[in-house]
Amino acid sequence: xxxxxxxxxxxxxxxxxxxxxxxxxxxxxxxxxxxxxxxxxxxxxxxxxxxxxxxxxxxxxxxxxxxxxxxxxxxxxxxxxxxxxxxxxxxxxxxxxxxxxxxxxxxxxxxxxxxxxxxxxxxxxxxxxxxxxxxxxxxxxxxxxxxxxxxxxxxxxxxxxxxxxxxxxxxxxxxxxxxxxxxxxxxxxxxxxxxxxxxxxxxxxxxxxxxxxxxxxxxxxxxxxxxxxxxxxxxxxxxxxxxxxxxxxxxxxxxxxxxxxxxxxxxxxxxxxxxxxxxxxxxxxxxxxxxxxxxxxxxxxxxxxxxxxxxxxxxxxxxxxxxxxxxxxxxxxxxxxxxxxxxxxxxxxxxxxxxxxxxxxxxxxxxxxxxxxxxxxxxxxxxxxxxxxxxxxxxxxxxxxxxxxxxxxxxxxxxxxxxxxxxxxxxxxxxxxxxxxxxxxxxxxxxxxxxxxxxxxxxxxxxxxxxxxxxxxxxxxxxxxxxxxxxxxxxxxxxxxxxxxxxxxxxxxxxxxxxxxxxxxxxxxxxxxxxxxxxxxxxxxxxxxxxxxxxxxxxxxxxxxxxxxxxxxxxxxxxxxxxxxxxxxxxxxxxxxxxxxxxxxxxxxxxxxxxxxxxxxxxxxxxxxxxxxxxxxxxxxxxxxxxxxxxxxxxxxxxxxxxxxxxxxxxxxxxxxxxxxxxxxxxxxxxxxxxxxxx
Numbered sequence: 001x002x003x004x005x006x007x008x009x010x011x012x013x014x015x016x017x018x019x020x021x022x023x024x025x026x027x028x029x030x031x032x033x034x035x036x037x038x039x040x041x042x043x044x045x046x047x048x049x050x051x052x053x054x055x056x057x058x059x060x061x062x063x064x065x066x067x068x069x070x071x072x073x074x075x076x077x078x079x080x081x082x083x084x085x086x087x088x089x090x091x092x093x094x095x096x097x098x099x100x101x102x103x104x105x106x107x108x109x110x111x112x113x114x115x116x117x118x119x120x121x122x123x124x125x126x127x128x129x130x131x132x133x134x135x136x137x138x139x140x141x142x143x144x145x146x147x148x149x150x151x152x153x154x155x156x157x158x159x160x161x162x163x164x165x166x167x168x169x170x171x172x173x174x175x176x177x178x179x180x181x182x183x184x185x186x187x188x189x190x191x192x193x194x195x196x197x198x199x200x201x202x203x204x205x206x207x208x209x210x211x212x213x214x215x216x217x218x219x220x221x222x223x224x225x226x227x228x229x230x231x232x233x234x235x236x237x238x239x240x241x242x243x244x245x246x247x248x249x250x251x252x253x254x255x256x257x258x259x260x261x262x263x264x265x266x267x268x269x270x271x272x273x274x275x276x277x278x279x280x281x282x283x284x285x286x287x288x289x290x291x292x293x294x295x296x297x298x299x300x301x302x303x304x305x306x307x308x309x310x311x312x313x314x315x316x317x318x319x320x321x322x323x324x325x326x327x328x329x330x331x332x333x334x335x336x337x338x339x340x341x342x343x344x345x346x347x348x349x350x351x352x353x354x355x356x357x358x359x360x361x362x363x364x365x366x367x368x369x370x371x372x373x374x375x376x377x378x379x380x381x382x383x384x385x386x387x388x389x390x391x392x393x394x395x396x397x398x399x400x401x402x403x404x405x406x407x408x409x410x411x412x413x414x415x416x417x418x419x420x421x422x423x424x425x426x427x428x429x430x431x432x433x434x435x436x437x438x439x440x441x442x443x444x445x446x447x448x449x450x451x452x453x454x455x456x457x458x459x460x461x462x463x464x465x466x467x468x469x470x471x472x473x474x475x476x477x478x479x480x481x482x483x484x485x486x487x488x489x490x491x492x493x494x495x496x497x498x499x500x501x502x503x504x505x506x507x508x509x510x511x512x513x514x515x516x517x518x519x520x521x522x523x524x525x526x527x528x529x530x531x532x533x534x535x536x537x538x539x540x541x542x543x544x545x546x547x548x549x550x551x552x553x554x555x556x557x558x559x560x561x562x563x564x565x566x567x568x569x570x571x572x573x574x575x576x577x578x579x580x581x582x583x584x585x586x587x588x589x590x591x592x593x594x595x596x597x598x599x600x601x602x603x604x605x606x607x608x609x610x611x612x613x614x615x616x617x618x619x620x621x622x623x624x625x626x627x628x629x630x631x632x633x634x635x636x637x638x639x640x641x642x643x644x645x646x647x648x649x650x651x652x653x654x655x656x657x658x659x660x661x662x663x664x665x666x667x668x669x670x671x672x673x674x675x676x677x678x679x680x681x682x683x684x685x686x687x688x689x690x691x692x693x694x695x
């Protein structure tokens with residue numbers, strides 16, 4: 001059996017390297033990239049539709065794929081997007097999202113260069129040391145997840161978005177009622193073998209009238225520690241996360257042109273006696289804590305889209321996002337903690353002074369971020385001569401409060417922004433200029449500091465589409481990452497905005513009847529180059545001869561580039577193939593020294609082959625592969641090829657009609673491996689079974 005598995009592994013690795021070489025050769029020949037906006041020209045019948053109708057590097061994961069992937073975290077759901085990598089993906093606490101080399105790091109859950117938006121609300125924290133990702137929520141609450149990579153396409157949502165944007169949209173009652181009066185109930189049950197996990201999700205969708213709908217969703221996900229591919233127990237990877245969603249919508253007006261939507265979304269992760277370091281599996285330096293994380297998002301939204309008036313499509317969205325982290329240190333759990341006095345071990349000298357007593361202030365610190373945001377925007381469609389315009393303009397006002405805590409200064413950040421994105425079409429050409437002006441004021445809670453900053457950002461994309469379905473596109477974008485509340489305790493950072501330039505070129509192709517009748521092919525290849533300068537969030541340690549014996553020096557600049565490939569091919573017979581690949585490069589610069597960018601992921605590829613048998617059965621095999629790279633500690637990790645199998649069964653008649661059965665085997669050959677950027681080995685073989693039915 002061992003020889004059989006080794007043969008499969010060798011075959012998979014050789015196949016992946018060959019596919020990567022072929023993909024890289026193809027991408028090198030294709031040029032020119034992107035930027036329209038969230039375009040919707042889609043073609044293909046694979047697991048995921050390639051967004052070939054837009055220049056934006058956009059990937060959309062719909063409800064069908066969310067269900068079929070049976071993901072336990074949002075990170076596990078979106079890591080199949082080219083350019084998206086995780087800093088551990090198996091637990092809500094440690095699944096940091098990294099896009100194009102930015103976002104989560106091995107020390108912080110975010111670097112402010114990847115933004116997460118839930119129903120229009122800006123969520124997440126600032127730099128909280130080693131607590132992990134700040135996206136604590138469950139995939140069962142959402143019907144669609146969109147990922148925009150890079151800066152292009154982000155100006156409608158915020159500033160400083162260098163890595164990318166994750167946009168999540170919650171479920172609606174009408175998704176289950178079909179817009180008809182009545183009540184529907186959906187129950188989902190899931191079991192996983194590795195970690196002996198289970199999940200239950202109950203949804204009540206009620207539509208008492210044609211113009212009012214209400215949804216209630218309660219989800220509980222629980223899992224124990226998992227085993228890696230060698231059967232080794234991976235400590236502190238357990239989680240228990242209850243979540244709920246309440247959402248209602250009222251539509252009114254003669255033609256239903258007005259609507260008001262209100263929602264409340266809450267997820268909790270309550271942990272006892274776990275390492276303070278959310279990225280690790282053991283903790284002897286920082287000790288253990290009891291930690292409760294509560295992630296709450298609330299919003300009320302008014303929309304007005306009058307029939308026959310192309311100049312008005314108004315969207316007014318008031319949101320409130322609250323991330324609360326309560327912690328208490330467990331005495332004696334850190335090796336430096338010896339009755340309140342630091343031990344003789346030199347590693348316990350925390351401030352550079354021998355005998356310095358141990359302090360648990362950081363571990364005992366409670367954190368809270370409350371962000372209130374009002375966004376008013378309007379969409380207009382009009383013509384000026386030979387030009388047609390799809391113009392979106394808006395105003396955004398936000399207020400963020402951060403609780404005072406040890407090593408995490410508290411304060412208030414007020415922001416005001418205006419933006420405009422105009423998609424201009426003339427013949428086969430589409431040009432999309434985008435501008436965003438943002439002004440900010442940060443004030444310390446004790447009134448000791450007050451700092452202002454502002455920036456004008458923007459970009460331009462061009463796209464040309466041929467008769468054949470082939471298109472070329474390119475873009476340039478500039479953004480600034482304004483100082484954050486966390487910078488209040490550092491005079492060198494609080495007055496500096498990080499700046500980034502991104503250039504992209506690419507090509508896409510979408511057509512039917514390509515190789516045979518009724519087939520479809522969609523391909524999108526994107527090449528990008530980014531430079532980050534005036535850096536405050538990334539530093540190197542410099543040794544000093546006097547206490548504290550070290551100092552932090554910011555990097556001079558970071559250059560990243562890469563090729564992203566998305567492809568889908570489908571036949572009328574039900575066969576489909578999907579391919580996603582990411583080939584990144586990155587360097588960091590400090591005092592004339594050039595090094596590998598510390599957050600650079602390895603080249604990776606996903607290939608899915610599947611077959612649909614009508615509406616009843618969908619079978620697929622997925623290969624997830626990567627070349628050798630480096631883990632979160634900077635140590636080399638080997639390349640790998642991992643196989644996943646999935647089956648979806650939906651009986652169309654009989655007593656089981658309306659029932660959905662999903663079965664998956666992840667890491668089918670129990671491969672022991674560690675993905676790049678991870679601080680722990682990935683999970684071994686995992687069987688997943690999901691049963692769902694809508695009544």
